[in-house]
Amino acid sequence: MNESFKNKAPRIVAIGGGTGLSVLLRGLKQHTRRITAVIGVADDGGSSGRLRREMGIIPPGDFRNCIVALSDEDSLLKELFQYRFPEGSELQGHSFGNLFIAAMTDVTNSFEDALTESSRILSVTGRVVPATIENINLSVELADGQFIKGESNVKESSSEIKELFIDPPDAEASPTAIKAISNADLIVIGPGSLYTSILPVLMVGGIVDAIAESKGLKYYICNVATEIGETQHFNVVRHIEVLERYLGSEILDMIIANDNITDIGEQFHGEAVDPSTGSTKHIIATSDLLDEEHKVRHDSGKLAKFIMENYLG
Amino acid sequence: MNESFKNKAPRIVAIGGGTGLSVLLRGLKQHTRRITAVIGVADDGGSSGRLRREMGIIPPGDFRNCIVALSDEDSLLKELFQYRFPEGSELQGHSFGNLFIAAMTDVTNSFEDALTESSRILSVTGRVVPATIENINLSVELADGQFIKGESNVKESSSEIKELFIDPPDAEASPTAIKAISNADLIVIGPGSLYTSILPVLMVGGIVDAIAESKGLKYYICNVATEIGETQHFNVVRHIEVLERYLGSEILDMIIANDNITDIGEQFHGEAVDPSTGSTKHIIATSDLLDEEHKVRHDSGKLAKFIMENYLG
Numbered sequence: 001m002n003e004s005f006k007n008k009a010p011r012i013v014a015i016g017g018g019t020g021l022s023v024l025l026r027g028l029k030q031h032t033r034r035i036t037a038v039i040g041v042a043d044d045g046g047s048s049g050r051l052r053r054e055m056g057i058i059p060p061g062d063f064r065n066c067i068v069a070l071s072d073e074d075s076l077l078k079e080l081f082q083y084r085f086p087e088g089s090e091l092q093g094h095s096f097g098n099l100f101i102a103a104m105t106d107v108t109n110s111f112e113d114a115l116t117e118s119s120r121i122l123s124v125t126g127r128v129v130p131a132t133i134e135n136i137n138l139s140v141e142l143a144d145g146q147f148i149k150g151e152s153n154v155k156e157s158s159s160e161i162k163e164l165f166i167d168p169p170d171a172e173a174s175p176t177a178i179k180a181i182s183n184a185d186l187i188v189i190g191p192g193s194l195y196t197s198i199l200p201v202l203m204v205g206g207i208v209d210a211i212a213e214s215k216g217l218k219y220y221i222c223n224v225a226t227e228i229g230e231t232q233h234f235n236v237v238r239h240i241e242v243l244e245r246y247l248g249s250e251i252l253d254m255i256i257a258n259d260n261i262t263d264i265g266e267q268f269h270g271e272a273v274d275p276s277t278g279s280t281k282h283i284i285a286t287s288d289l290l291d292e293e294h295k296v297r298h299d300s301g302k303l304a305k306f307i308m309e310n311y312l313g
Numbered sequence: 314m315n316e317s318f319k320n321k322a323p324r325i326v327a328i329g330g331g332t333g334l335s336v337l338l339r340g341l342k343q344h345t346r347r348i349t350a351v352i353g354v355a356d357d358g359g360s361s362g363r364l365r366r367e368m369g370i371i372p373p374g375d376f377r378n379c380i381v382a383l384s385d386e387d388s389l390l391k392e393l394f395q396y397r398f399p400e401g402s403e404l405q406g407h408s409f410g411n412l413f414i415a416a417m418t419d420v421t422n423s424f425e426d427a428l429t430e431s432s433r434i435l436s437v438t439g440r441v442v443p444a445t446i447e448n449i450n451l452s453v454e455l456a457d458g459q460f461i462k463g464e465s466n467v468k469e470s471s472s473e474i475k476e477l478f479i480d481p482p483d484a485e486a487s488p489t490a491i492k493a494i495s496n497a498d499l500i501v502i503g504p505g506s507l508y509t510s511i512l513p514v515l516m517v518g519g520i521v522d523a524i525a526e527s528k529g530l531k532y533y534i535c536n537v538a539t540e541i542g543e544t545q546h547f548n549v550v551r552h553i554e555v556l557e558r559y560l561g562s563e564i565l566d567m568i569i570a571n572d573n574i575t576d577i578g579e580q581f582h583g584e585a586v587d588p589s590t591g592s593t594k595h596i597i598a599t600s601d602l603l604d605e606e607h608k609v610r611h612d613s614g615k616l617a618k619f620i621m622e623n624y625l626g
Contacts, residue, residue: 054402076420076430083416089367090403096416103396103409107389117389121434 010185010311013038013216015131015201016192017062020223022069023297024191025126027304029070035126036180037066038207040200042136042166045152047084047094051102058111058135062197063128064097067115071122078122112176129180131201134171138200140164151196157229161195164246166203173206181207184216186311189252191221191298194242195230202246217253217311221303224258224289225270225296233271237278252282254310256303259286264295285310323498323624326351326529328444328514329505330375333536335382336610337504338439340617342383348439349493350379351520353513355449355479358465360397360407364415371424371448375510376441377410380428384435391435425489442493444514447484451513453477464509470542474508477559479516486519494520497529499624502565504534504611507555508543515559530566530624534616537571537602538583538609546584550591565595567623569616572599577608598623 009032014024017040028035041058043049048059064081071078081097091099097118104114115128139149142159154161181187192198202208211218220243222236231239236257244252257275264270272295275286287306291299322345327337330353341348354371356362361372377394384391394410410431417427428441452462457472467474494500505511515521524531533556535549544552549570557565570588577583585608588599600619604612 050403054404055399076417077434080413080416080420083420085416086368086419090363091367091407091412094404096412099404099409099412100393103393103398104389106399107393107396121390 009034011183011216012036012186012188013180013184015187015189015198016040017043017197017201018192019065019297020191020193020197021062022065023291023300024188024221024303025066025069027300027302028307029125030301031304031308033125035070036184037070037126037128038131038177038180038201039063039066039128040136040197041130041132041134042138042151042196042200044137044150047098049152050094051098052135055102055106056135057102057105058130058133060098060101061095063115063130064095064101066128067119067122067124068097070119070124070126070128072125073123081122112174127180129176130174131177131207132171132204133174134168136171136200136204137167138164138196139167140195154196155193155227155229160232161230164195164199164203166200171204173204173210178206178210181210181216182214184214186307187211187214187216187218188307189218189220189243189247191223191303193227193230194223194239198243199246208247212248212251218251219254219256219307219310220252221298221307222255222257222275223273224298225264225268226273228269234273235277236273236275236284237280239273240280240282255280255282255284256289256307256310257284257286258289258298260288260290262290262295268296270296322347324496324529325349325499325501326493326497328500328502328511329353330356330510330514331505332378332610333504333506333510334375335378336604336613337501337534337616338379338382340613341620342438343614344617344621346438348383349497350383350439350441351444351490351493351514352376352379352441353449353510354443354445354447355451355464355509355513357450357463360411362465363407364411365448368415368419369448370415370418371443371446373411373414374408376428376443377408377414379441380432380435380437381410383432383437383439383441385438386436394435425487440493442489443487444490444520445484445517446487447481449484449513449517450480451477451509452480453508467509468506468540468542473545474543477508477512477516479513484517486517486523491519491523494523494529495527497527500524500527500529500531501620502531502533502556502560504536504616506540506543507536507552511556512559521560525561525564531564532567532569532620532623533565534611534620535568535570535588536586537611538577538581539586541582547586548590549586549588549597550593552586553593553595568593568595568597569602569620569623570597570599571602571611573601573603575603575608581609583609
């Protein structure tokens, strides 16, 4: 990679959470150092959920994964960050990186400072920032009238989601997130779980306004596969429709979607998201973006390259 | 400190464990970079004991304290290493540095490699090595005939200790420890708990022979205060007598003892160790070595300076 190019490279804000966001970041860091990941804070499962409940901190798991994805460090420390304590200990299932961020949060008395310090130690390209520093809980109303509380429960809901709520409903965006969005040359929304990773960021007070007012281009990266409990049977157009209920319909400049449609395999409980059905006013740029080994994921390299090709025009 | 002096400075091996050893190391690193701390592995209490039992690793606490004592890093990472998780979480009482060493041990599959990596990350002067990589359990026979098992229990024994045992009795020294002792210009034994920190190192197969055969000078640093359950009412001479039952009587070149005898205060449950009573063939070099704030401890600076003055002679 050309270093001078990297310094003139676009300021990119990536919005979301979960595996999708870290896949994207791993690819993007090959093209620019000026990356800010704006990450949702509604996770309540696993090691993150335990730390959240017991220590009152923002769930660190998605932040940890993004720090690792953006880390230049090719060392044991990076491996250590992803280490999980084994069965049979009271630490069972805890990710070491989560404990690192939790302890650092207590020492610095600030979740954002803890992320900055952890990023420094792992030689991170760019930054990871929380959408808000308030602890958010998700709930949904399903099409069948049921209400479900908590991110991990939502992921297992049986009927289509009608409405998403965050609690507190008036949670405000972190100033760092707003500033990064305002100054971005390119805002990339997704990939990631629509209801549990992406929309919880957009619903935080100030985020959508900042996106709308930013001069940066706005791309939505549609998932390559549907997710049970969230986007079952969704095509690309249906993803956009749901997204725009929260984002507004005049904001997106481009949709990026995978067109390598294959049989995902039963073990993944999902199906390929089709960009060729349905109708929309939006420009949908398609390419083969599939990770051939994990057919529910984007390939980092293909995705980042295609985003940059479209951005650079 | 003069850098050229530091490079010609003596190779010092410090033997023991617990607070005493880390106090010594904090002082010594001002005089030489060539320090190897050889640390006992019989700890079974607190966070270390939990990790030892649940993950089968060598108890990391004493190693963590010595790494921090030898760390040049004046950063949050050092503070983080000493952080303890708060009450109310399942992590309660665990030291973050212990979890760091435990996870690194699992990732590298070697306790010694984990110490090397942790030391590198914390910019440690010198090295910390375990006396043995076997997991050692202590037991004692008391003067009243009772047998007590486990380091934490020994520390609470009510009667004088008659005999100390390690299990397995034939545990062998780590080659790294033996090599450091063989190449030392100065071997410093103590300060530290006599029965639970110092003797468990000396009882490991190969350690005493290596000390005896090393051309380095051998100093014993006597504790400034007695310890209930271990050395109640001991004067300096009594400390030496017990030590030499395990070390042999022809080995020590010098004893270093504090002569600032004060009232320690009831809260510490100990009394000042007197160098002026009893008789011994040994040279006892005395000086005011007391930490005025913690009167059961040596002052790092005074102790290291006095050791170096005697060594440089």
